[in-house]
Amino acid sequence: MEVKNKLYKGQGIHVITALFTVEQGITKVLLIKRKNEPFLGDWVLTGGALYNNEDLEAGALREIEEKTGITKVKINQFKAFGKVDRSPVMRMVAIGFIGILDSKRVNLLRETKNTSNADWFPIDKIPPLGYDHEEILHDAILELRKQIVKSNILKSLFPDGVTLPELQKTYEAILDKKFDRRNFRKKILNLDLIEDTNTSDRFEGNKPAKVYKFKDKIEDKDIF
Amino acid sequence: MEVKNKLYKGQGIHVITALFTVEQGITKVLLIKRKNEPFLGDWVLTGGALYNNEDLEAGALREIEEKTGITKVKINQFKAFGKVDRSPVMRMVAIGFIGILDSKRVNLLRETKNTSNADWFPIDKIPPLGYDHEEILHDAILELRKQIVKSNILKSLFPDGVTLPELQKTYEAILDKKFDRRNFRKKILNLDLIEDTNTSDRFEGNKPAKVYKFKDKIEDKDIF
DNA sequence: ACAAAAGTGTTTTCGATACACCCATGT
């Protein structure tokens, strides 16, 4: 259907994902460098325009793959961004997603049809971003912090399981906060996000640590 | 800018709000009856197509006013809905909002240019809805339950302040749960959502109750 | 004085915090 009324004509939808990783206690986000106008040469979050034949999440995943080569990542929608002038070309509303994965497990494409570079940036050392992506990233970081205590979003960072010391470092990195080891264990186990695998241990040159894994389904707790 | 690539052509944005009220312990949502195709004659949530010259929230508020006459209401965006076929006419992505207000304080328009009726429906007695509005409403109810314990969204239900017994009935209605009176007081005051006005009492034929009001700004608590 | 609804305090229970020692491994 062709829209005639210019109040509605020429609208489009962006699907934008803030893809995070944690490396040695540093939370990082994946940025790509644009090769086209608008914002040519600027760093932005991964994403692009939604196609008519795909759902929101599918579009976000396609854009991720096209522009970074990353394929297996779980993403969660968190907010829409729709300021009138957020895109200089036409009216675009962005649907924001977040995801987290292990950067060491992916073969990041440095250049693609639409990007001239891609890299992981510590979230406290972000260059100027194109579009409204600084705002999206800001909100995405807050959302990530919420989701790591209420969802299994970290599962995709640890697809092969995780030890409690590893997990503690991750939480400390993302929440920017230190925890007592014994209390952290109790707290995290109480969240019912992970379960003991019983099976395997993992070695790092000292006493082996038990391996836990994130549950596939998290049931939400009572609100009040 | 005119889009040529048919992968992107002809997209649009809906702004849809689930407007709630609570009457005598019953949580209700405002529905309007469509006067046009598609879904002519169907009940739907308040909303419509976003204009190019307005932000998301402004568009949602304009649609609310146009189709219900309601003007002063606070709304919060909560989720985007973008299944490929959610609109039969063209590709539309919906941005969902929730809001709550006192139905007794509004003069609801029963008919407008685009609607043939409007009414409040108990959320457990919802007729079949057009578009994907049943899904949007379902998610909106969950979101409302979250927001009443984490935000001051209820402020617009009680613009002149509220007593604790009134509030308790409201929470019980929305959360579908009963509370002990003494514990409810402690709990709700601990949330730091409301403050004592000291000033006024309110009579209902018995002992007057103290009036509290919702704060304008809520600071969020530690996540973990 | 009675009915109706508001207001309040104490005990108990449970989860959160603070804190120190033992254990398994590699060298």
Add this chain to the structure above:
DNA sequence: ACATGGGTGTATCGAAAACACTTTTGT
């Protein structure tokens, strides 16, 4: 045997839950 990091238990504190009586008003 020593160094390194993993694992665990207890005492204390504070929040949440259970629970009953008193107060204010209108009639």
